[in-house]
Amino acid sequence: xxxxxxxxxxxxxxxxxxxxxxxxxxxxxxxxxxxxxxxxxxxxxxxxxxxxxxxxxxxxxxxxxxxxxxxxxxxxxxxxxxxxxxxxxxxxxxxxxxxxxx
Amino acid sequence: xxxxxxxxxxxxxxxxxxxxxxxxxxxxxxxxxxxxxxxxxxxxxxxxxxxxxxxxxxxxxxxxxxxxxxxxxxxxxxxxxxxxxxxxxxxxxxx
Numbered sequence: 441x442x443x444x445x446x447x448x449x450x451x452x453x454x455x456x457x458x459x460x461x462x463x464x465x466x467x468x469x470x471x472x473x474x475x476x477x478x479x480x481x482x483x484x485x486x487x488x489x490x491x492x493x494x495x496x497x498x499x500x501x502x503x504x505x506x507x508x509x510x511x512x513x514x515x516x517x518x519x520x521x522x523x524x525x526x527x528x529x530x531x532x533x534x535x536x537x538x539x540x541x542x
Numbered sequence: 543x544x545x546x547x548x549x550x551x552x553x554x555x556x557x558x559x560x561x562x563x564x565x566x567x568x569x570x571x572x573x574x575x576x577x578x579x580x581x582x583x584x585x586x587x588x589x590x591x592x593x594x595x596x597x598x599x600x601x602x603x604x605x606x607x608x609x610x611x612x613x614x615x616x617x618x619x620x621x622x623x624x625x626x627x628x629x630x631x632x633x634x635x636x637x
Contacts, residue, residue, distance in 0.1 A: 473618060510605050510612040511619065523598045526620060530597060 441505045445498070449506050453516045458488035458541070461503050461514040465492050473525035474513045480532050486541060517541065544581060544615045548608060552587055555607040559626055560588035566620070584620040588629040597623070 453459050460477055464470035469478055481488045493500040493512055500512075507514050507521050515522045517540050522528055531537040545563045552561045567581040585604070592600045600623040605612060608619070624632060 471618075508602065510609075511617075521598075523601065527597050527601065 441502050445502050446506065449503070450519075452491070453519045456489040456516075457518060458486060459516040460488060460490045461493055461499070461507075461512055461516075462490050463492070463494050463512055466490050470494055471512070473511075476525050477513045477515055477528055480528060480537070484532075484538065484541065544611065545583065548583065548585065548611055548616070551607055551611070552585070552589075552604070556587065556589040556591050556603070558587050558589040560586070560629065562586040581616060582618045582620070583616060584622075586622045586624075588624045588626055590626060592623050592625045592628075 458481060460474075460481070462469060462471070462474035462478070464474060466478055469475040478490070491499060493503060503512075503514055504510055509521070509524065511524055513525055513528075515524070515528045517537075522531065522537075522540075528537060531540075545565050549561050549563045552558050552563075562585065564584040565581055566584050587604065591603065595603065601621055604619070604621055604623065608616065612619075
């Protein structure tokens, strides 16, 4: 992972309060786990951005390394990596996710 | 079998006292990840090494001992992670 890539990702996660690295896009997620996190953030009714890792192999391999996390989706809130579908779903059910977004 | 390999790794490397691996790939037939050869697994792990770790740290730990499997054989992992104490409580609640 080169420093330019790292810098770009840093910028992106700082510029977007809620940023999801997913398979597909908001309208057409290509994986059930990506679809699930999208539906959570849609339910919360807050603006969020997504990046499609399927259409960009470099982003896909780069984000595995950047987050030190081997799967997608990867959820970033306030520039912080929260985890994947399991963790974000659990945080949502416990109300912890909502607290981070106040 | 990949499920056996996952189980063996978790038992050995996490000193887990209980491991259950369920292959859920069948539920995802036709899904791109499955077409690419990776399976979907649901693992339940009980280990002392989860003590004083949040869910993110626990899952990172699990991924770290399954690095090889994650490259090819595993497309998605659903994880339930418990310390022995949490596991006892979980079971006594009858869930």
